[in-house]
Amino acid sequence: MEIEANSSTEKKNFKLWSQLELHEFGDKFVIRSLQFPDQGFSIARSDGTFQKLHGEINLETASKVYTVFGVAGSIRLLAGTYILVITSCKEVGTYLGYPVLRVMSMRFLSCNEGLKNLTNQQKKDEAYFQTLLRIVEETPGLYYSYETDITLNLQRRYKMADGWMSKPIWKQADPRFVWNRNILEELIENKVDEFIVPLLQGNILSMCRCDTCIYVFLFSFSVQI
Numbered sequence: 236m237e238i239e240a241n242s243s244t245e246k247k248n249f250k251l252w253s254q255l256e257l258h259e260f261g262d263k264f265v266i267r268s269l270q271f272p273d274q275g276f277s278i279a280r281s282d283g284t285f286q287k288l289h290g291e292i293n294l295e296t297a298s299k300v301y302t303v304f305g306v307a308g309s310i311r312l313l314a315g316t317y318i319l320v321i322t323s324c325k326e327v328g329t330y331l332g333y334p335v336l337r338v339m340s341m342r343f344l345s346c347n348e349g350l351k352n353l354t355n356q357q358k359k360d361e362a363y364f365q366t367l368l369r370i371v372e373e374t375p376g377l378y379y380s381y382e383t384d385i386t387l388n389l390q391r392r393y394k395m396a397d398g399w400m401s402k403p404i405w406k407q408a409d410p411r412f413v414w415n416r417n418i419l420e421e422l423i424e425n426k427v428d429e430f431i432v433p434l435l436q437g438n439i440l441s442m443c444r445c446d447t448c449i450y451v452f453l454f455s456f457s458v459q460i
Contacts, residue, residue: 251429252381252429253305256302258294258297258299266320276288277292278344281346283315287425304320304321304324305320307321307415307418309422314357316347321340323339323340330385333381333383334380335385338378341372341374377414377434379433383407385435386409386413404428405423413434
């Protein structure tokens with residue numbers, strides 16, 4: 236899938252960290268950039284409190300280390316906070332010369348130690364909410380790019396002011412078409428812009444070839460979680 240860029244669209248753009256490590260500790264999760272190890276944040280497993288990394292941090296005591304490919308949101312339930320991370324992805328083509336990826340799997344990180352303080356009814360409610368989170372983890376047809384917004388069509392992009400692409404990608408995106416817009420608020424408040432991945436949900440409906448360019452048409456949903 237390729238859509239070529241016009242020379243007038245070539246501007247300096249904001250980029251997300253594409254290579255991330257998730258370190259799991261008994262009391263927190265740490266997510267950091269592999270390209271810039273001092274860039275990252277931690278989330279307390281007790282209450283979901285965010286804290287940016289400052290200086291060096293001892294990662295040798297982590298019980299597990301994973302590779303993740305972006306942070307797609309956070310949601311607070313009765314027992315605490317759940318952080319949604321992308322655990323696998325696949326490059327499916329390019330848009331304006333920038334790689335576009337499809338989410339292959341996601342996972343919620345549980346920061347819900349408050350579960351032990353809930354009443355029996357609240358625990359039942361929390362268990363039900365967790366089943367809904369598992370449904371969210373399996374949502375199909377989610378796409379994103381580390382280097383550009385993919386929610387705007389070419390006509391609207393050409394009308395944007397100079398410097399638009401230097402803004403964080405979540406600011407560039409049309410919120411009507413950002414599938415995870417409603418669960419980005421806490422990440423935005425904590426100013427972890429380089430980690431926030433706006434997702435577009437859609438399906439490839441048709442493909443046509445014109446000279447050397449391949450144009451792919453996406454049917455995108457405006458439904459948000």
